Amino acid sequence: MMKFRSFLALGLGKSVQILTQKLNLGGGTNLPGTLARLVDPNLLSTLTATLPQGVILLTGTNGKTTTTRMLANLLRSNGSQVLHNQAGANLITGLTATILAASPFFGPLHAEIGLFETDEAALPQAILETKPRLVVIHNLFRDQLDRYGEVDTLAKHWKKALMLLPATSHVILNADDPAVAYLGEGLTAQVTYYGVDDSRHATNSTDHIADSQFCRCCGQHYTYSLTFYSHIGHYHCPNCGHSRPTPQVKLTRLDLRGTASSQLLITYPEGTLEIELPLPGLYNAVNALAAATVGFVLGAKPALIQEILAAFKAAFGRIERIQTPEGQPILIALIKNPVGASETIRMLTSGITEKQQKIALLLIINDKIADGTDVSWLWDAAFEPLTAYLAEVIVSGTRAEDMAVRLKYAGVASEQIKVEPKIAKAVAKALKMTPAGETLAILPTYTAMLELRAELAERGWVQPFWEDGL
Amino acid sequence: MPLKQTLILAQLYPEQMNIYGDRGNIIALAQRCAWRGISLKVIPVDVDTDIAWETCDLAFFGGGQDSGQALVANDFLKKQGAKLGNALEDGLVMLAICGGYQLLGHYFLTHDGQRLPGLGILDVHTIGGKKRLIGNCVVSGALEKPEKQHALPFVGFENHSGRTYHGPKVRPLGQVLVGYGDNAEDRKAGAVYRNIIGCYLHGPLLPKNPQLADHLILQALRRKYDASVTLSPLDDTLELQAQQTMVKRLGC
Numbered sequence: 001m002m003k004f005r006s007f008l009a010l011g012l013g014k015s016v017q018i019l020t021q022k023l024n025l026g027g028g029t030n031l032p033g034t035l036a037r038l039v040d041p042n043l044l045s046t047l048t049a050t051l052p053q054g055v056i057l058l059t060g061t062n063g064k065t066t067t068t069r070m071l072a073n074l075l076r077s078n079g080s081q082v083l084h085n086q087a088g089a090n091l092i093t094g095l096t097a098t099i100l101a102a103s104p105f106f107g108p109l110h111a112e113i114g115l116f117e118t119d120e121a122a123l124p125q126a127i128l129e130t131k132p133r134l135v136v137i138h139n140l141f142r143d144q145l146d147r148y149g150e151v152d153t154l155a156k157h158w159k160k161a162l163m164l165l166p167a168t169s170h171v172i173l174n175a176d177d178p179a180v181a182y183l184g185e186g187l188t189a190q191v192t193y194y195g196v197d198d199s200r201h202a203t204n205s206t207d208h209i210a211d212s213q214f215c216r217c218c219g220q221h222y223t224y225s226l227t228f229y230s231h232i233g234h235y236h237c238p239n240c241g242h243s244r245p246t247p248q249v250k251l252t253r254l255d256l257r258g259t260a261s262s263q264l265l266i267t268y269p270e271g272t273l274e275i276e277l278p279l280p281g282l283y284n285a286v287n288a289l290a291a292a293t294v295g296f297v298l299g300a301k302p303a304l305i306q307e308i309l310a311a312f313k314a315a316f317g318r319i320e321r322i323q324t325p326e327g328q329p330i331l332i333a334l335i336k337n338p339v340g341a342s343e344t345i346r347m348l349t350s351g352i353t354e355k356q357q358k359i360a361l362l363l364i365i366n367d368k369i370a371d372g373t374d375v376s377w378l379w380d381a382a383f384e385p386l387t388a389y390l391a392e393v394i395v396s397g398t399r400a401e402d403m404a405v406r407l408k409y410a411g412v413a414s415e416q417i418k419v420e421p422k423i424a425k426a427v428a429k430a431l432k433m434t435p436a437g438e439t440l441a442i443l444p445t446y447t448a449m450l451e452l453r454a455e456l457a458e459r460g461w462v463q464p465f466w467e468d469g470l
Numbered sequence: 471m472p473l474k475q476t477l478i479l480a481q482l483y484p485e486q487m488n489i490y491g492d493r494g495n496i497i498a499l500a501q502r503c504a505w506r507g508i509s510l511k512v513i514p515v516d517v518d519t520d521i522a523w524e525t526c527d528l529a530f531f532g533g534g535q536d537s538g539q540a541l542v543a544n545d546f547l548k549k550q551g552a553k554l555g556n557a558l559e560d561g562l563v564m565l566a567i568c569g570g571y572q573l574l575g576h577y578f579l580t581h582d583g584q585r586l587p588g589l590g591i592l593d594v595h596t597i598g599g600k601k602r603l604i605g606n607c608v609v610s611g612a613l614e615k616p617e618k619q620h621a622l623p624f625v626g627f628e629n630h631s632g633r634t635y636h637g638p639k640v641r642p643l644g645q646v647l648v649g650y651g652d653n654a655e656d657r658k659a660g661a662v663y664r665n666i667i668g669c670y671l672h673g674p675l676l677p678k679n680p681q682l683a684d685h686l687i688l689q690a691l692r693r694k695y696d697a698s699v700t701l702s703p704l705d706d707t708l709e710l711q712a713q714q715t716m717v718k719r720l721g722c
Contacts, residue, residue, distance in 0.1 A: 142489070150489075150535040213485065219541055221485070338491075373605070374627045376672045379494030401712035405677050408708050409497050417708065 009040035010047075013100040030089055033097030044096045047103060048130040053080060053113035055130040056294070059123045060138025060174075062340045063287040064090075065315050066279075067138060068117040070291035074308045075113060078300050083111035086315075090119040095126060120154055124161035134297070135162065135189075136172045138290055140179045141230055142380065143337035143372070155179045165189035172293055174286070175247040176232045182216040184245065194293040195247035197267075198254045201282050202226040202233065217242040228282060229346075230339045249293040254285050258351030259331065259439075266292055273302050276310045279319055281347035283340070288312075317449040322461055328431060329439040334449050335363075336371065338380035341443070348441055349385045359389045360434035361441050362426055363407075364397040364448035371445040375399045383410040392433050394418045396426035397448045423451050475508045477690050479528040480521055482546070482570065484514045486538030487531060490629065492567055494674030496530060498683045506702050508687070517545045523557035527690040531570025533672070539569045543586065546573060551589050558591050563665040563690040567675065571661075571668035572596045572632055581631075592668055593637030594652075594661050602631045607649030607671060608722050609659040611681070623647060624679035625716040626671025634670075636661055643669055648720040665689050678716075680709045 013036030020031065036043050048055050058068050065088060072084040085098040095116050102110045118126045120140070127135065137158065140151050159182075162171060167188050174180045175195035184191040213222055213231050220239035227233040236243035252272070253265035262285050264275040277288050288309050295305040314320060320332045333348075335341040348359055367373050386393075387410055395403040400421045407417050420426040427442075434440040444452050456462045481496060496512060503510040510528075515521050523529075534542070558564060566574050571592075578586040581598035588595075607628045624644070633653035636642065643660025645651075651659040652670065660669025667686070669675070676683040684701055691699045 152535050214538075214541065374490070374629065374672065376491030376494070376627060376674055379491030379497065379674050379677070401708070401715045402678070404708045405712045406494075409494070409501050409677055414705065414708055419708075419711070 003040075003046070005040045006043055006046045009036040009038075009043045010100065010103055011105065012036055012039055013043075013097065014103070014105065017097065017101055030091065030093045030097060032100055033089075033093035033095070036100060037093060037096055042129075044092065044099065045129045045131075047096075047099045047109065048114055050109055051083070051111060051114050054133035055114040055116065056134045056136070057116050057118045057123065057126055057130065057132045058136040058138065058290075059118045059120050060136075060180075061120060061141040061143045061337060062343075063138050063283060063290070064117045066284065066318050067136070067287040067290050068115060069315050070288060070309060070312055071294055072115055073312065074291060074295050074300060074305060075115060075298075077304060077308055078298075081110065081112045082115055083109070083113065084115045085117055088117065088315075090117045090122065092122050092125050092129070094119075095122075095130070121157075124157045127161040127164065132165075132169060134170045134172065134294065135165070136290060136294060137174065137180050137183060138287075139174055139177045139232065141337055141339040142377070151179065155183070159183050162187055162189065170297055172290070172297060174232075174290070175245050176228065176234070178213075178216060178222060178231060178235055178244070181245055192249070192293060192297055193245050193247040194249040194289050195244070195251070196228055196232075196254070196282075196286060196289070197247075197250040197252050199226050201228055201254060203229065215240060215242050229343055249289065249296060251285060251289045254282065256280065256282070256285075256350065259347060260351075264288060268292075268296050268302075271302065273306055275306055278310065278312060279314060280351070281319075281343060283343045283347075284314075284319070317444065317453060322456065324431065324461060328434065328436070330442060331439050332442045332444065332449070332452065334446065335381075335443045336446050338377050341378075341381035341383075344443060345382060345385055349389060352389060355388075357389065358391045358438075359386065359441055360392075360430065360438055361386070361390060361443070362394045362396065362430035363403050364423060364426065364442065364444040364452060365395070365399040365403045366397045366445045366448040366451075367399045368447040370447050375402050378402060378406045383407060387411040390416060392416050392418065394420055394426050394430045394433065396420050396423050397445065400426075423448065424455050427452070427455060475691060475695065476511065477503060477508060477527040477687070477694065478511045478513060478525060479530060480513050480515050480523070480526045482515045482529065482531040482550075483517070483534070483538070483542045484532075485516065486542045487534035487570060489533050489535060489538075490568070490627075490672040491674045492532030492672060495532070495565060495567070495676040495683075498674070498676035498680075499528070499530075499687065502680065502683050502704065503687060505704055508691070515550070517542060518549065521550070521553075523550075523553045523562065524560075526557065526562060527694050528686065529554070529558075529562055529564040531564070531566040531573065533568030533570060539573075543573060547587065547589060555589060555591050558664060558666055561665050561693050563686055563693065564667070565675075565686060566666070566668040567672065568630055568670050571670065572634065574666065574668050575634065576637075578632060592661050592663050592666060593639035594634050594668070595637075596632040596634045599631050599633050602629060603633075603650035603654055603670075604629045605649055606716060606720060607651070607659070608647040608717055608720050609644035609649075609651070609671070610647055611644055622679075622681050622710075622713070623717055623722060624671070624675070624682060625713050626669075626673040626675050626679075628670045629672060630670050634661075639663060643667055647722050665693070678709055678712045680704070680706045 017032040169189040175193035215237035222235040575594040640661035642658040
């Protein structure tokens with residue numbers, strides 16, 4: 001029986017939720033949770049305890065939205081009623097609001113399993129409150145240092161929380177990220193690793209934005225036999241011997257098909273699985289690998305995993321293709337931190353086969369709270385590979401000028417850079433600049449993507465974001 | 471035809487001390503040299519690297535994570551300390567940001583009472599604070615011997631928990647117009663001694679404050695070649711636009 005306090009909190013939160021939706025105040029994704037938690041701080045704990053199949057939490061700097069969506073599709077087609085924070089509200093208040101939405105005023109929850117994409121900083125609290133049966137940690141890169149602090153501090157908080165999980169819980173970790181793989185040592189919970197084994201995707205250079213390149217045990221510099229990007233790769237410590245754990249689930253082969261799709265061969269303890277993934281880039285292949293690993297651990301049928309991933313559509317703005325009524329293709333890809341931005345640029349340029357080919361590009365950089373108010377990260381991202389392929393580039397957003405300076409110092413001539421802080425005008429200019437039939441690539445930060453989305457919805461080209469996938 | 475001017479820049483611990491886009495400062499110096507036909511050679515100084523400081527013209531020391539800083543502090547003081555100190559007294563041009571700035575001072579007193587020694591070349595000391603000082607920052611231009619453009623204010627982003635206090639042997643780089651500055655108390659931002667500039671400004675500092683980048687390049691050229699060297703002007707429209715947008719946004 002629910003306590004009176006929880007009942008009050010539930011009633012208040014739900015009322016606010018219904019009100020914000022009725023009054024059309026936008027997504028209304030956090031406020032109800034915030035208010036309800038003021039009345040009953042244990043509400044998330046109380047409500048998640050009633051989910052018969054428990055809770056799955058997934059975190060990481062990059063790829064959490066995409067991977068969680070892959071999992072949601074998988075769980076649904078596996079027959080579960082899934083509660084998923086698909087609008088991306090991934091703070092503790094957002095998780096609370098998500099479960100509020102599925103709770104009727106009386107009676108049981110309209111869901112069997114909770115699947116929560118969880119903010120990096122919110123993970124320890126989320127673990128404490130939801131007592132998850134499964135936690136997935138995907139990667140850890142520098143991101144919004146003004147908000148999260150240093151990556152090492154974050155990793156320490158994660159480790160502390162994971163140590164509390166019982167033997168019935170399962171932790172799934174990326175073996176290729178030393179900061180993440182290390183989390184699996186000494187846990188009571190069961191641990192499964194996934195990792196990339198296709199050496200053809202390694203780069204030769206060590207990356208300047210590698211954050212976790214020092215041995216977690218003794219502080220020595222890791223030696224990498226393969227580096228995929230940033231500090232992701234095959235590493236070992238020449239001093240104490242600490243090394244990448246051998247993953248149980250491996251990406252044995254990956255064939256990228258430009259900006260369109262990729263073909264994966266995944267090896268797991270019982271066999272192999274071939275997947276046609278309709279998403280480009282190494283990082284999306286690793287997202288699919290993580291989702292597949294969770295699938296194997298939960299006992300999903302390999303054929304189902306194959307089918308669901310082959311039919312996957314990315315979330316709004318992650319990698320989204322739309323067309324203007326005139327038939328102009330637009331590719332939207334979110335950028336929000338140096339590693340993600342560098343990988344997105346690698347994806348854009350790797351699809352180019354002819355030297356003369358140009359990329360029509362619009363970059364939208366905002367510095368609102370959700371983007372991170374510090375845009376120093378632009379200088380840690382590799383924009384240099386773009387310069388050979390730009391004829392003209394438009395920069396927009398509250399930090400359009402900063403982006404312009406970054407491009408100039410990456411080697412783009414000042415005359416090629418057009419500054420247009422207003423997003424609506426920038427989109428119009430960018431479309432005008434794009435040759436007929438060519439794709440316009442738009443790379444926005446998070447809030448810029450929401451604004452872009454609103455702008456495109458106004459034109460009737462896309463749905464408003466909170467209706468996405470509903 | 472004059473000989474091509476060449477400058478050598480030593481970057482201290484690029485792997486450990488590379489947080490918050492500080493490498494943008496190196497990119498800015500390298501490009502602004504390249505656009506003028508000056509060759510800038512960057513030498514990474516890693517743990518246990520031997521370097522002849524007397525052959526260097528510029529040095530850069532960025533900020534790092536706490537773990538990175540702990541790893542390099544010992545090497546910095548033992549391996550490089552004395553020789554780098556001599557070169558700096560001799561006029562080596564140096565820019566140090568955040569953690570690098572703190573390590574040039576006398577000491578860092580952590581909030582749990584640990585006293586971590588620094589090089590002591592800058593007459594400053596740092597005391598750890600609980601609340602991090604985070605946000606955009608505008609500083610008045612106060613470099614001595616102001617050539618006209620040095621009067622421009624400069625902008626950056628600060629993110630530090632240490633409070634740095636100045637002694638009498640340094641002069642402030644500028645006065646905080648918006649933001650916290652070195653210690654959130656006396657409005658001082660950054661410290662200058664001989665040809666060393668230390669401060670907390672990320673952003674990174676140099677790309678959007680081209681006057682500072684050129685100040686460093688010019689000092690290094692004059693020290694190496696001839697006190698009458700001048701820099702050919704560059705078109706800084708985009709840089710100054712970025713700088714002024716922030717200055718205006720913050721109401722200066």
